[in-house]
Amino acid sequence: MQETLKRHITEIIPLTEDEFAFVAAHFSVQNFKKREYLIRQGKNVPYTYFVVSGLLKLIYNDESGKEHILSFAMEDWWETDFLAFYSGTKATMSLQCLEDTCVLCISLEDYEKLCSGLPKMEHFFLKKATSGHIASQQRIFSLLSSNARDRYNQLLKRYPSLFQRVPKTLIASYLGVSRETLSRLSS
Template structure:
């Protein structure tokens, strides 16, 4: 739980007493490689804070083609947020790519924490705002950048992921073929 406290304190101060009140809302879970946290049709009961490991959030289109929405690693949050916030069935999958640990938080727990501790409401608002900005930047990049530019942005933003994630998935995330990524990856 020390990682959770450090994560919260990156945004807002929290007393020992308040952190003791926060801890019961989170459940730690070990996750194996290739294990799903969420699958299409599941209830999206949890939002996850990653303590370790690498995950990918994706959906499958009608033809069974995978579309990666997000990679997530330490200190990142993930879920099928449309399903989570609306308490509906998931359309997304969340899959563990490398063994890890996550902290899970229910929507009810999130709302209660935000109500009883103003600094947690501030924390969640900042995290949600940052996530929204990152998503908007990703959409703009997909709409306005060529494959080379998208690859360079990804490599600059996530240099550690370039080495850890199979190229097939990076290509899917960037919206290019595996062959195109191979040319970009070896380009001078």
């Protein structure tokens, strides 16, 4: 799984063997079973997660217990409750496995050590943070858009494999449409 991280980073910046060994030393491996939680609402958020394999959902349970899906995260995606991670506050959202999942975790302290010890990693993380910001802005756009077909087509175009891997009820929940509307859109 270190190889997955190496490929992922070297798509953006070149790394020598020694540099990659330095990078890898800041991450630890964790494995989770389907339905296990990486982050729980109300708890601390010690890590940002890089998904090596598997699939996660970032969710928010409201007071009535209803689940809202902020985003999915699969291979090569970085995910956490970013506010809680960076500010040290409690999680306002949960991160849960939809499949057995293997992640590489990095703590805030290790993230800062990594960036100061190897400044070109800031170029890499800048690209990733920018992609994350774009994805979030597009998600806001999609939530505000009243056209369910546009939202469906946008998701299908960006993440075609989601439709094979995620139960239809969750896709419907993510899109904010009923299971019946989703069937109509996908037919």
